[in-house]
Every structure is written in C-alpha cells, then in structure tokens.
Amino acid sequence: MLAAETSVEYYLILGLVILALCSLNLVALTLARRFMPGRPLSVAKLTDAEHPRVLVQLPLFNEGDLVERILEAVMDLDWPRDRLEIQVLDDSIDGSLAISQRAVAVLKQQGVNIELLHRVQRTAFKAGALAAGLERSEAPFVAIFDADFIPPPDFLQRTVGALVANPDLAYVQTRWGHLNRDESLLTRIQARLLDSHFGVEQEARWRLGLPLPFNGTCGLWRRAAIDEAGGWDGDTLTEDLDLSLRANLAGWRSGFMGDLVVPGSLPVSARAWRVQQFRWTKGFVQCFIKLTPLVWRSRRLPIWQKIMISFQIGQPLAFVVGVACLIMGLPFMAGAVVGGAGLSVVASVTSVLGFAAPIMFLTMAGRDEGIRRTAIEILGALALTSGLLLSNARGGLEALLGHRTEFVRTPKARDRKTARTPLWRSGVLELGAGLALLTFALVEQPVAVLYLAMLIGGLVGIGTMQVIDGLALARPASVRN
Structure with missing residues (x-):
C-alpha cells in the first residue's frame, strides 16, 4: 500500500x-x-496590371442566411472582378443549400466568376471541401473565410501585397474582431480569450520568428505552399493548424497582420462554445501526435523552436x-x-x-x-x-x-436541433x-x-x-x- x-x-x-x-x-x-520589438510586415503596392488572380473560398455547412452576408462582403472587396474567383463550398444538409444556390445564381447573372460546389459525401469535412475547390482553380493565391466573418474591402490589397513582397511566406493570418462582443458576459469572455490569442500569443510568435498557426479563416494562402506542404488533410479536426505546420516544416514562413481586423460572430450559448472548444482541443492533440515527431526530426529548426512548437500544439x-x-x-x-x-x-x-x-x-x-x-x-x-x-x-x-x-461546426445562433x-x-x-x-x-x-x-x-x-x-x-x- x-x-x-x-x-x-x-x-x-x-x-x-x-x-x-x-x-x-x-x-x-x-x-x-x-518586451520584444514589433516586426513590420512589408506590403507591396500593386498596380492595376500587377493584380494576380485570387480565389476566395467560402466553406459552408448549414450556415443559413449567413451565406448572403459573406457574399455581400466578398463582392465589396477591392479587387478587379476579372481576376477574382469565388467558390461557395456548401456541404449543407438542411435548407441552407437552397439559399446558397439562389445567391450564387443571382451573382452569376451579374457576370461574377462564382461557382457552387456541393458534395453529397463530406469526405474529410472542411479540409475535403477546400481541397475539392482547389482542384477546380489555378489561382496562385487563395483567401479563406468562414461564413460568420466579414472581411473589410482592403483585405486582398493588403494580404496579397504582403505575399507578393515576401515570396517566402506561405500565408498571412489576420486578426479576428467580434461583431457581438457585448451581447453577453459569455461573448465578452470569449472575446477576451481570442484577443489574448491574437494580440498576445500570435503577436509574440510573430515577433520571435516562430511558426504561426493558421486559424482556419481570415487568411490568404500562397497556392504553391499548399501544394508543397501536401495539401489539405482531413485526418485531424484542426486542418488549419496541420497544414500551417507542414508548410513550415517544408521551409515556408508565415506572416501575421495584427492591424488588419476581420470581424466575426461569437457563439452565443455555452453549449455552442463547448462544442467549439472540444473540437479545437481534440484537433490540437491530434496534430501533436501527428506532427511532433516531424518537428523534432527537422534539421532546420533550432532546439528552442522545437520546444516552443511542441508546447504550442500540446x-x-x-x-x-x-x-x-x-x-x-x-x-x-x-x-x-x-x-x-x-x-x-x-x-x-x-x-x-x-x-x-x-x-x-x-x-x-x-x-x-x-x-x-x-x-x-x-x-x-x-x-x-x-x-x-x-x-x-x-x-x-x-x-x-x-x-x-x-x-462538428460551431453554431453561432441558438439552433433548436x-x-x-x-x-x-x-x-x-x-x-x-x-x-x-x-x-x-x-x-x-x-x-x-x-x-x-x-x-x-x-x-x-x-x-x-x-x-x-x-x-x-x-x-x-x-x-x-
């Protein structure tokens, strides 16, 4: 005993x-x-002739009327229409798909380069939808927005400019804002936690030169980096963290634009927040199991970075x-x-x-x-x-x-289901x-x-x-x- x-x-x-x-x-x-000094991220000023083609992907699943709001925001982006592709990746199994179909049809009639992709089988979930969309486009840059975010009009001008000015960057992540911060104490607490992640953790990793985890939305990727890293993989619940670390291990860097804020909606119920946090926690641990051996076998990363990355995903x-x-x-x-x-x-x-x-x-x-x-x-x-x-x-x-x-998607509104x-x-x-x-x-x-x-x-x-x-x-x- x-x-x-x-x-x-x-x-x-x-x-x-x-x-x-x-x-x-x-x-x-x-x-x-x-105490670490800030690191400015250079942004190229693009002339009209220098604007590259950009693919905007909108992964959706049972998002309801939010598809109309995000499409309105995307159409307000300051970017030439003839160099902008839009993909609505809607795997919905409820009435949301009909809303997406109507919204896409209206924009098509206006001459917008937009298409709707609907998969009957949600293979690899969000990662699978993003990968399926990439197969239908050759655009060199890819912006990703979840339905509950509203990108500002200058989003592409600034993020594409950053990747053009820094050819070694795989992607640039922007900061999340909060449309409903003051709705309740719960949303205020969530906003505080997310502000700590973006304003402290992401900013600190950027200043230290550490890999930044992609947050799944409100970022711009270089297509070449996605392909070189092996593409989207649905074997974890945090496909964003997985791809961003694989890109880093392949030799790419990542950038952070803390002054570019993209507002989004926070979960309004404790049940929805718990679902979100469960998925993030499980996905991070899955990435820890999958990627930690690769991190420690890397000859490019110094020991201190291996330790910090291990703590990040673990x-x-x-x-x-x-x-x-x-x-x-x-x-x-x-x-x-x-x-x-x-x-x-x-x-x-x-x-x-x-x-x-x-x-x-x-x-x-x-x-x-x-x-x-x-x-x-x-x-x-x-x-x-x-x-x-x-x-x-x-x-x-x-x-x-x-x-x-x-x-399991995070419901932002109280869903009776x-x-x-x-x-x-x-x-x-x-x-x-x-x-x-x-x-x-x-x-x-x-x-x-x-x-x-x-x-x-x-x-x-x-x-x-x-x-x-x-x-x-x-x-x-x-x-x-």
Missing part, C-alpha cells in the same frame, strides 16, 4: 510539473509580447493532465494520504503559476476598459475555461486513443461534477473549497448555462417568444 501511495505521489508531482511548464509557456509568450493536453492530477490529488485533500514536502512545494508553485500566468496573458489583451470590467472578464475567463475541464479532457483523451469523430442532445451531454455532467467536488471538499477538507473554488465555480457555471440553454430550446417557439 505504501509503495502504491508513493507511486501516486510521484505521478502527481510529474503531472503538476507538466502543468507548471504549460503555465511558464504562457509567461514566456506574454513577456515576449511585452498545450491542450493540460486538460487531460489536469483531470488526472485532480483524481490523484483527492486522497491527499481528504487526508487519507499524507504527501511529502516535495509535493507541497510543487503543488504551491503550480498553483501560483496556474493563476498568475493566465492573468498576465489575459490582462495584456485588454482595451483600457476599466478595472472592474477587466477583472470580471478575466475571472470569468479563468472560471469558464476551468468549467471546460471535463469536456476538453475527453477531447484530448479521444485523440490520444485514436478515436475519430466527425467535424441542439435541444435533441441527450441531457447527460448537455451540462448535467459538468454540473454534477462541480456539486460532487464541492460536497467532497466540504465533508473531507473544508479549506480545500478555497483551493478548488475556481474549478467548482466553472463546472457549476458551465453546467448550469448548458442546462438552461437546453431547457429553453426544448420549449415550443411560441412559449420562448
């Missing part, structure tokens, strides 16, 4: 060290963003490690097992870093919104991200076990786990409630929000209105 207890303690210490290293990775990126494994540490730590919290001094020191350091690192990271993404608003958003982000612990850990574990799931989701998958698990953890702490070690407050609050909060969403969607429309 003592040997088993010692083994558990060693594994717990190892898990806590891994979590501490993940926090230090955030600290490193935050400090790099704060960071979501922190959810899996976090659940393991929580389970292993319960006997120590209850006093059934007494840990050594080493465990106490590691646990204390990990806890401090676990709070300090994300607070620094999230604070730097601020917009001078006042202390009260900033504090609410940061604490909310910490709590609700903690509330995704079980869902994201499941995503990471499924990736580690090789369990395949389909690409989600009401059919089984209750145990719609918040009850998180709510039950949060209440069970609270009960355990109160019974076994009341002081542990303070230590676990963020996790308990996050689980209960995410669970409650999902249950409320489900109950509201289950009611007849006449009652909800």
